[in-house]
Amino acid sequence: MHIPKSQIESEMLSRRNLFSRVGDGLYAAALTQLLSADWYANSRLQASDHTNSKKPAVYDLTAKRPHFEPRAKCVIHLCMQGGPSQVDLFDPKPALTKFDGKSPPRELTQNAIFENDRTGSLMRSPFRFSQHGQSGAWVSELLPHTAQEVDQLAIIRSMYNVHPNHEPAIFKLQSGQTFPGHPVLGSWITYGLGTENQNLPAYVVLADPSQRLPVNGVENWLAAYVPPVYQGTPMRASGTPLLNLKPDFQEPAAVTAAKRDLVARLDRIHKNQRSNQPVLDARISNYEMAARMQLAATRALDLDEETAPTQQMYGIGEKDTDDFGKRCLLARRLVERGVRFVQLYPRGQAWDNHNDIRNSLSSICRQTDKPVAGLLRDLRERGLLDSTLVLWGGEFGRLPMAQARNANQLKTAGRDHGPYGFTSWMAGGGVKAGTIYGSTDDIGYASVEDRVSIQDWHATILHLLGLHHRELFFDRNGLKERLTHQFETRVIEEILA
Amino acid sequence: MPTPLRSFRIHNTVLAISATALGLLVFSAQSWTAGAAEDSSRTTDNDRQSLTFEKHIRPILAAKCFECHGEKTQKAELNLSSSESFARGGESGELLESDSPEDGLLYSMLAERDMPPEGKPQLSANELNTVLRWIRNGARFDQSDTEESASDIAVSEHDVIPILFRRCTMCHGPEYQEGGLDLRTRAAAIQGGKSGPAFVANKPQKSLMLERIRKRLCPPKEDLGQAGIEPTPADELEVLERWITIGAPSADADTNEQSVEQLVSDAERNFWSFQPPKAVKPPSTFHAELVRTPIDAFLLEQLEAAGVTYSPTADRLTLLRRATFDLTGLPPAPEEVTEFLQDEQPGAYERLIDRLLASPRYGERWGRYWLDLAGYADSEGKRSADMIRPFAYRYRDYVIRAFNDDVPYDRFLIEQIAGDELVDYVDGETLPADQLEKLIATGFLRMAPDGTSANPVNRLTDRIEVIADTVDVVSSGLMGLTMKCAQCHSHKYDPIPQRDYYRFVALFKGAFDEYDWMTPQPFNNQWSKSRKRFLKITTAEERQEWQEHQDTINAQIEALNAEQKALANNKTRANQIKAEVKSLTAQLRPEPMIRALWDRGRPSPTYMYRRGEPSQPGPLVDAGIPVVLTTGQSPFAIDPPQHRAEKTGRRLALAKWLTQPDHPLTARVFVNRVWKHHFGVGIVESLDNFGKLGTPPSHPELLDWLAIEFVNNGWSLKHLHRVIMTSTAYRQSSEVTDRQTQIDPENRLLSRMPMRRMDAEEVRDSILLIAGKLDERPFGPPDQVAIRKDGLVTALPSDSGWRRSVYIRQRRKEMPTILETFDLPQMNPNCVERVNSTIVSQPLHLLNNGTIHDLANSLAERLVSEVDNDRHLQIERAFLIALSRTPTQEEVEIAEQSLKDLERYHQHGERKSATEESRQLALADFCQALINSAAFLYID
Incomplete structure (x- = not known):
């Protein structure tokens, strides 16, 4: 069953319907609180003023005004950790076929961080490429479904990262630094913008349902020094959708209700004895939100509300795609309900194809291609793609050389980590659809033209959301901390619509 | 031309x-x-x-x-x-x-x-x-x-020395002189090693050093990755070659420090916070009867000027609860409530404060504030592995003890900054406890996140970052100066030149030297020559106790092993022995060590790094303190300690300078922090920034008065608490009138006490206490945590409940969920001020978490054991235990009705609980509701 839009909206406690409910009295004070907490509108002033920025008394998730008119309202980040191989997916290199088995030219590998990254012989891609859509973008045979949506994408073929190991490169991708301790992209965005639906977490993580954490574990979504309210909340498609959402214990439903009611009655007496204490009103509405979230979160995760054709579009019910398809569909249901930032992780390190790239890369593509394309199509058909920014890519790509223990094993060779040049794509709100941006060298080793750093990528994402990367800061020990840190950064204007 | x-x-x-x-x-x-x-x-x-x-x-x-x-x-x-x-x-x-x-x-x-x-x-x-x-x-x-x-056009010796430190001194320097060669100075390089001098002036082609670098023999390839060194790039080689070609001229050791004073102007020195606190007489006020301590005079002066005055005094039970939470982080026990109410003699409140200050719980509460400032953690951070720091807890214990003992703040600082320079510890494995404490105290400087226990992140820049974080903690935490930005350029707003940053860093060089690094933790594939950061020193008693423990266990293991050998074909017994040996081995304890910081007396020279880049050294600098603070009244001199010639004495000099009675910042910054913890906001709101970008003090004279009062009373924190807490200001009600919302909306005038939510530790510890499940054993190794499949992190219980939150393992990536939910921060590197959030996960946790539910049940059991089965008495007792007061008539009625309903729901719910059971279940539900109530979680 597909729920009508109005119903979804009624589940949301947005600022607007908060206004409409002021008459309740209950919300009046909470509203004062909200308005006084609308500190964000002043942050431009703070940034240019260099005066000591005034921190809000309470950090919350109410929707905040961006710096300028945003192109996208929310983000779905398909975090393809492991390192999808660009030369086997989006960046075909005929030279690899021609020089298959030869050493890579020294001048192309001169920026290698590790000596190992220069060794090995070039390996042609075992996969066929063809051009697709109006844009004529090359896509490998491993991604037939994505290929059909290629005109929605802005493909960046000139990304690079600064470290060839997963841990630091992933930290860099998430937080702009190669080590933990800095807030991640999703935290910055929810810190800056809050969220549209107070009944659901602002920043949702949809990790592998087997609950094996991705590399770097929970640090992929920790808020570091921005308040913990901005950290990612893992949600699960089955069981208790999020931590503490349902009681760890058994009790009759009437008991749950009576207990809440008792808290509410005690709180009202307590509050009535204390006038002019908005924090007590905020607290009361916080308890009400908790109750609503139990319903809203459970409901948001109920895929049975979706029609069979929709489910099929995502590959739900098929062996390979069922898991990732469900999570992609969940992502849509969450952004539809106003969740600001949704992040999906693949199972394990499925993109980390050191061995047997023929099979291992095919396998992860089979699991994700249809769901991802289904997500794009579904968002588009529902008119959500205009306001949703979809990001796809890993912390790095792979080297064009073969990785194998010896010459006999070349048939089952894989590729090692390649941070020097790789492909990622964006689609949706504010992205110039059908763009191919930047390029790598002849063998796909390093990006050479229109190179895009991780901080450029970050700044571009913030820009699409109406945030200026220099003006979104958090004051810490006298320093204005930013997602793009002190690095030279540029918004990639060329991929903006 | x-x-x-x-x-x-x-x-x-x-x-x-x-x-x-x-x-x-x-x-x-x-x-x-x-x-x-x-x-x-x-x-x-x-x-x-x-x-x-x-x-x-x-x-x-x-x-x-x-x-x-x-x-x-x-x-x-x-x-x-x-x-x-x-x-x-x-x-x-x-x-x-x-x-x-x-x-x-x-x-x-x-x-x-x-x-x-x-x-x-x-x-x-x-x-x-x-x-x-x-x-x-x-x-x-x-x-x-x-x-x-x-x-x-000459290349200077100062261009060459930094290169040698970057590339060579790991093997030819302070610790190792491979081939008898030391490359730390020009003279030592000329003197050379077994193969002759490192270079011959004017003769680059005959200079061994150049040849080895050019042939990539040095630094040796096998050491490169492991030792965190990178190969010498061509431009550096060119510099070395050029210098040798022109005769390897020596340069002055001159650091050009005579001009240091010129880096800031007199006007900048005159900024209020760089001038010593001024003795001020408390002003006279209209309502003299409200002045209990001079604090009141200063506050009232401004209040009266604004046309308002203090709020009425809070009622006694509110005061009791406020003061008890404030000083111990826990609610008063029912007996304490009765006792306080019964003490109608004058001075009852003052006696209460004294009693609370004497409680061992006080150190656990106020020590925690200090641990936030220090950035205390039981793990290294910086990397995903987040390795455990096995002995960090000794520093935590030192801090808690110091607060309980009211160690004078000046001594407290000296010990933490330079404890190692006060103690002669070099020989032997044991020290008397009071000496050992001073070494442990330096753990303060070992708290920064440190990722150098792994090869890819043990590079020069990684080490420099550890030092930078430490300097950040010291400068912002103790001096209210934000020096961090001066690592790359002079401070844009405050008179902190970049040179000052490096002069300050040089104070720590005897112990913190990026060119003479000690590895925090052993790790795989570690450079064979790297050195560890632990001292195997402890008290004689602890060492003996440990030795005896190990001996006993080892003897048992040996006996079992002997039996095993003698055993013929008895598989059952063999397996039994195996299991026993395994369990015994698990009981073996690590050798007692301390995680200290100590001077090694051989600091590398400190060069400024242009733009913070170690590859771009600038002028050589001396060790010193910020020049804005060096004019006359605060002399700074470095005296190496007498007992050990190899100490630099630099940190001791810093500590002594910092703790001069009239230091412009030290006492002000500290009393301001204490004020904040009592009143919710500092006199200077920006606790870590007393510079231009900080907020100006709301009551500058009060700040100075407090600083001088504090120092004049032997830097005693407990004295300061008494002065503050016995004031009329502190005893005010937290009620907010409409008039106050207009005249003093942000309470900067302190026209009332601020109401506050319990902080993370107070929430958890108080619930444990009222449920009778708080295990109050102090100190020692931290309690382990368990991580549930869905990510919930909880502390593991002891035999008699759970210990206070400060004793839970503080691993940066595994903070207990309940604490994190109530805003316990991640330490990166420290936390100057916690935030206070109101988020949905808070009610969700307190309503749905199994442990909280169990604790509510324990509280219900406690009620029955204390007042039997009478509902009315149970309700009264519950209010007394949880809220330190008796319920109002309205509250009693609501509670009674609610208990009846709950009981009925349990009886008729799916499980159809028996009458007796339902009665108890309902009581537990009622207790859980109390734990969730604003009356419990917010302190008036």
């Missing part, structure tokens, strides 16, 4: 050649023409003839720039007043750029209006144009015909 495009720089500035490689600035004062040739059509012949620095540029600079960059004051190390000093440039390098004139530092700063700073007279368009024309035309000087002397 000579036109060397790439001339070498003069004196201490960065080597032009390496700068060129980085696309930076190249300049020669006497003859700069590059790049201008193609542009010359834009300048007139007249320009070419006449525009010179002395005639046309200097006057402009004199009018607009000399105030900060002249003879007297040289901010950012920049003196524009003479052609020589102009040519030298400043801390960011030289001022002109050959390749593109407009990009040079001088012009770009002026053109982009970065300089002169806002509020100062700016250059006119005409003046700016003159500067541009002068630059385009070759930037000529009157004395432009003088040939560059040989020394001008």
